[in-house]
Amino acid sequence: MSDGKRAVESDKVWTTLITNLDYLSGLLTLNHSLVKSGSAYPLVALYTDTFPAEGLVALERRGIPAQRIEYLLPTKGRDYSNDPRFYDCWSKLSPFSLTQYTRVVQLDSDMLVLRNMDELMELELDDGDFAAEQTPGAAIGGSPPKSPTLDDLAVKNPSTRVFAAGHACVCNPLKKPHYPSDWTPENCAFSTQHNDPETAQHTGPDPVTASPLGFMNGGLQVVNPSEALFRQIVKHMEQGAMDMDFADQSLLSDLYRGRWVALPYVYNALKTLRWEGVHGEIWRDEEVKNIHYILAPKPWDEIDAVTGEWTGTEESHRWWVDFNRERKAIEVARGVDDKF
Template identity: 35%
Template sequence: MTAQTQTGRRAYVTLLTNARYLPGLLLLDHTMKEVNTRYPLVVLTTPSFPSEHLDLLETLGMETRRIELLEPKGEVTLIAERFKDTWSKLQAFALEDYERVVLLDCDMTVFSNIDSLLEDPDILPSSDWIAANHSCVCNPLNQDWYEPDCKPENCAYTYSQSHPHSPPPPLSLLSTKRTYTLLNSGLVVLSPSPSLYHRIVNHLHTSPTIASMALPDQDLLAEVFEGRWKPLSWRFNAIKTLRWVHPELWFSKDGEGKNVEGRERNEKCGGDGVAVLHYIVEKPWLDLVPSSSRDAETQRWWWSDWHSMLDSWRADPRLEGYVERVGGLVVQGRQE
C-alpha cells in the first residue's frame, strides 16, 4: 500500500513564475529525492514560465499545474520587484484534491526527510490552522523597512537559543511580543479548503494593510492566521543567515567537541540540524559571492549539490540531454 493511500493525498507544493528560478526548483526536487521523500512535488506555474521547460519537469516526475497570477487590486509598495508574484503561491490553499500540503519556496534544498510535516496529525491543531517558522527579526543588515522593534532581543530565535528544548517560542508566548507573531512563509504546512482560500483572497483584495506590507505573502498570512499558526523548529526553514546571526542554533558539538553543521550535524548528532536550507536574498545560481562573505560556505553547499545532480543526470539516458540546457541558466564561474 502506498503512502498516498495510507494517509490520503498529500504533497509538497512550490511556485515557479520564470526560468531564473528553475535551477532552484531542480535542486529542491533532487535533494528531496535524495532524502527519499514519499510524496510528490507539485509545481504551480504561471503563464510567464516558459513552456519549453515543462518537459523537463515532467521527465523528473513533477506534476505541474498552470495558474494565473494572484494579485491585489490596488497599488502596493514592494521592497523588491521579485516579490510581486509571491501572492500567487497562496493558491496552494485552493488545491482541494489534497488533504494536506507543505508549501515550499523553490530557493530551498532539503538536508533530511521532512515527510513528518505531512504525516504527523499534531502538526496542525485543526484544519483552519497553519504551521510555519518564525521570521528572524534581528535585521543584521540594518535595512530601513524593518519596524523599530525588529532587533535581536525581540527575535523568536533569540528565545530559542536559551530554550533549546521547547518550541520557538511556545504558543502561550506568541502574544507577548509583536515580533513573535511574524512568520516566514518559505515553508508552510496547510490543509487546503475553499473557505480558507476565499478568506485569503478576500483579505488580499479588501484589507487596507495590503498596500504597505513589506513582505507580501508572509505578512498577509500572519494577519489572516493571527492566533492560528503553530511555530515549527528553526530547522524546517533554516534561512542561510541563521548560520552567522544565530550560530548557537546552527552549530552543535560532536563527540570530540568539534563544531558541526549541515548534513554532518544530522549524521553525527541525531538529525537535529538543518532539515531545509532556505537561500534567501542572493541565489547561489545567480550570484557568486566573495570567499570572504559570511554566506560563502552555504553557497558552496548549493554548488556541490548542483554538480552532484548533474552527474546523476549524465548517467541517466532520460536526463543527459538536459544537462547543457540547464547549465546555461546558472552563473558561470566557481564559488570560492
C-alpha cells in the same frame, strides 16, 4: 486557482511556485534533494502563465509533475519596487486552494532538503473549514475577516492550528532601510531560544509569546487546503494589501495571528541564522533538515557561466553547489543535458 485535478496520484504533496526561469535551477536541485532524502511524496511545480515553455520542457524531461495556477495579485497592492520578489509571493497562497489534495507542504525553490522531513505530511492541523469559521469576524454578513487584537488572543480560540510554518527572523542583519523599524533582534522569536539551544532543535518559539510581532516566514507552509480558508485569505488580501510589507507573510501573520503552529527552525533554516552575531547560538549543521537561501545572491548565481566553477564564499552555499553538481551528473547519465 487550478483545474481541480491532481497532477499526481498522491493526495499529499510538496509544492513549489515557479514563475520564471531564474529559479528553475533551484527548483530542480530542490527536487533532487527531496528524492535523495528518501521522501515518499512527490514535488509538484506550481507554475503560472509567466513561466516559459522551455521551463515546462525542462520539468517534463526530468519527470517533475507541473500544475498550472493563476497568478494571484491584489487589485490594489503595495509598491514593492525595493523588493520586486514580493509581487510573486502572493501566488504562494495558492496551496490553500488546492482542495484536490488533503495536505500540501509548500516549499520555496531556493531551499535544499538535507534530511527527510516527511513527518510534516502527518502533522496535526485543524480542519480548514473549521479554522475559517473560527476567524474573528468571518461570519458577520460576509464581511472581510478582521485582524485579531490582543484581546482576541487572550480568549482561547478553538482553532489554533490553522497552518504550520517557521518564524521569520526579524533581526534585519543587513540593515535594509525599507524594513520595518521594529524588526530588531530584541523582537525576534529566535532570540528567546539562545539560552536553550537544545530545545530549539525540536520546538518552535511560541507564536503568541515569543515575539510581539508574531511573524511567520512563508518559505515553508504546511496546509490543509480549504475553499473557505482560501476565500477568507483572498478577502483579507483585497482589504488590506496596501499595508502588507511582506505580501503573503504579512497576510497570514496578521489574519491568523497566534493561530499557527510554529515549527522549529530546522524545517525552514534561514541561512542568515547561521551567521555570526545573528542566531549562531541555536544553529546546528547536523540538525538542519531544510535550509532556505533567503536574500541575494542565490547559490546558483555564484556559478561561473563559462567555467562552471563556484565563485562564492559562504559555506552553506557550498552545500547547494554540491547537490547541484550531483544532480547534473545524474541527469547527464540519463541523457538530460541542458543549461538548467
